[in-house]
Amino acid sequence: MATAISANKAELIAIANSVASEKMIDKAIVIEAMEDAIERAAKNRYGVENDIRAKLDPQTGDLRLWRVVEVVEAVDDYFKQIDLKGAQKIQKDAKVGDFIVDPLPPIEFGRIQAQASKQIIFQKVRDAERERQYEEFKDRQGEIITGVVKRVEFGHVVVDLGRAEGVIRRDAQIPREVVRVGDRVRSLILKVVRETRGPQIFLSRAHPDFMKKLFAQEVPEIYDGIIEIKAAARDPGSRAKIGVISHDSSIDPVGACVGMKGSRVQAVVQEMQGEKIDIIPWSEDTATFVVNALQPANVARVVIDEEDDRIEVVVPDDMLSLAIGRRGQNVRLASQLTGKAIDILTETDSSEKRQQEFVANSEMFQNELDVDETLAQLLVAEGFSALEEVAYVEIDELASIEGFDDDLASELQSRAAEALERREEANREARRALGVEDDLATMPYLTEAMLVTLGKAGIKTLDDLADLATDELVAKKRAEPRRRGDGPAAPQREQDKGGVLGEYGLTEEQGNEIIMAARAHWFDDEPVATDADASGSAGEEDAVAESKQ
Known part of the structure; x- marks a missing residue:
């Protein structure tokens, strides 16, 4: 025993x-x-x-x-x-x-x-094994890892990573890439999620960071931090763009990434299944970077709209197709790279657009300020495009225009103020006709024109306004770049609905303030204890105590 x-x-x-x-x-x-x-x-x-x-x-x-x-x-x-x-x-x-x-x-x-x-x-x-796997991979997010294809299920590739399994989902694969069981693949650890059945390790070969990490492996200067990849954009399996900058003035960032006879960039291209890569010098100046990002197209002029976070790029007529790229690929990648919506116009379209704006603004000044065509065109030529600009600009700036004096500048400002008041009154009548309550006119930042827009959207009471979220009220509408065949007056294609007042440029802080002001009346009905109430209540308690004694 x-x-x-x-x-x-x-x-x-x-x-x-x-x-x-x-x-x-x-x-x-x-x-x-x-x-x-x-x-x-x-x-x-x-x-x-x-x-x-x-x-x-x-x-x-x-x-x-x-x-x-x-x-x-x-x-x-x-x-x-x-x-x-x-x-x-x-x-x-x-x-x-x-x-x-x-x-x-x-x-x-x-x-x-x-x-x-x-x-x-x-x-x-x-x-215990699952916990070990999670602890091992949780801090490796963003790394490149090599594994062996174990199986392919419903288009998703399961990869054996040695001590765990990862999955490359269909949308994280390079399109048209064929992988077979037993193939060795490199991929980016995109995300590690703890689950009851074990850690889920999501891999990607289509993410821009995968390309960044491949360059870091092939280019020692990037690994050492001498060269930095500031931005990257990919159309997986087709084309990619990266913006690079050198922190050492003696080293050319583009040349270092390309390598001798293209050896370095070719190693990355082969891993990405022949995806063409444009290596672009990054610049802090947005206009310069946009010009570089749209290569190989030549750019004639760049106009940046800070309010709408949009860029208008003018190219020669024969460069339109090259700037847009096949199926809009070039301008789309440039937009992703710069983080801005890019609007491509030819010089002809741009000229027509400017002419249309010039005529429209001149007619507006003629009608609103009751001036002749020459004076209206002179205002537009000097950069004035709205009544507010004329009404509130420093009088010296108006008077400094050739042919103007202090009396004319003062008269123009007075007429502009009267025109704005007429416009406000017209909007007020339109707002009341829509049934928008006067209480909404007391809200901060809201003009009569904004109230008309709210009324058309069915927001007519304080409760209607108070029920909105900030994004629903002030979120700006994003626009896609114009495509081939769009004329200069073609409308922007909106990517999302935006807020009701998104066109007016209100900030998120202003939107919060408007909504909180609209909700203030919800708390008006709550009883508030006054000093008199408090003293009266204390006196009653003392009287009750004395009677008990």
Whole structure:
């Protein structure tokens, strides 16, 4: 019997060592799993109501099994309690209130108990392995890793990473790339998510950061931080653009990335399945960077609209197709690279657009300011495009225009102010005709024109306004670049609906202030304790106290 016990001890330790080594987890976790399995088996043998503990020595394999019981005067629960007399037979100095250890004899494992214990140990080890995998990969997000394709399921590629599995989802793959089971693939660790079935490691070969990391591996200057990739944009499998800058004036960032006879960039291109890469010098000047980003097209002029976060680029007529690119690819990548919406116009279109704006603004000044055509055109030529600009500009700036004097400047400002007042009154009448309440006119930042827009959107009361979120009120409408065939007056294609007042350029802070002001009346009905109420209440309490005495 002693030999059998000794063999069992050696076998337990051997199993623990083998599992810990194979699964690459701490041996103590395996020992703990075994102890848990033995405890459960012992409870099945002696009763699940017992508080049974097991201790397995990780060195010798010695197993101790005991039951913890509380010493009481009168026993209510025979499984977890023991009287003082019985306790002193086990432990002489036992007293009421103590918890003592009642040793149990070793148990024999039958087939069912052995199978149940095996399942418990496997589950514990599996949980520990999953936790190890998560801890190993959670801080590696953004790294490139190499793995072997294990299987392809519904278009998603499952990759064996050695100690874990990752998945390249269909939208994270390079289009038209064919991978087979057993192929070695490099990919970017995009995200690691902890889940009950184990960590989910999402990989990508289509993300712009994958290209950045490949360049860092091929270009030592990028790895060392001498050259920095400031921006990257990809149309996976087709074309990509990167903006690079050198922190050492003696090193050309574009040349370093291209390498001798293109060796460095070609290594990246091959890994990305022939994807063409444009390497562009990055510049802090937005206009310069946009010109570089639209290569190989030549750019004649760049106009930046800071309010709408949009850029208008004028190119020669014969460069339109090249600037836009096949299916809009070139301008789309340039837009992603710069983070700006880019509007491509030919010089002819730009000239027509400017002419249309010039005529429209001249007619507006003629009608609103009651001036002749020559004076109106002179204002437009000097850069004035709105009544507000004329009404609120410094009078010296108006008077400095050739042919103007202080009297004319003062008269123009007076007429502009009157025209704005007429426009405001017309908007006020239109707002009231729409049924927009006067209370909305007291809200900060809202003009009568804005109130008309709100009324057309069905927002006519303070409650209607208060129910809006900030984005629903002031979010700007984004526009896609114009495409081939669009004329100069073609409308922008909106990417999202934007806020009701998105066209007026209100900031998010202003939107918050408007909505909070609209919600203020919700709290007007709540009772507010005044000093008089407080003193009156205190006096009543004193009177009640005196009457009781």
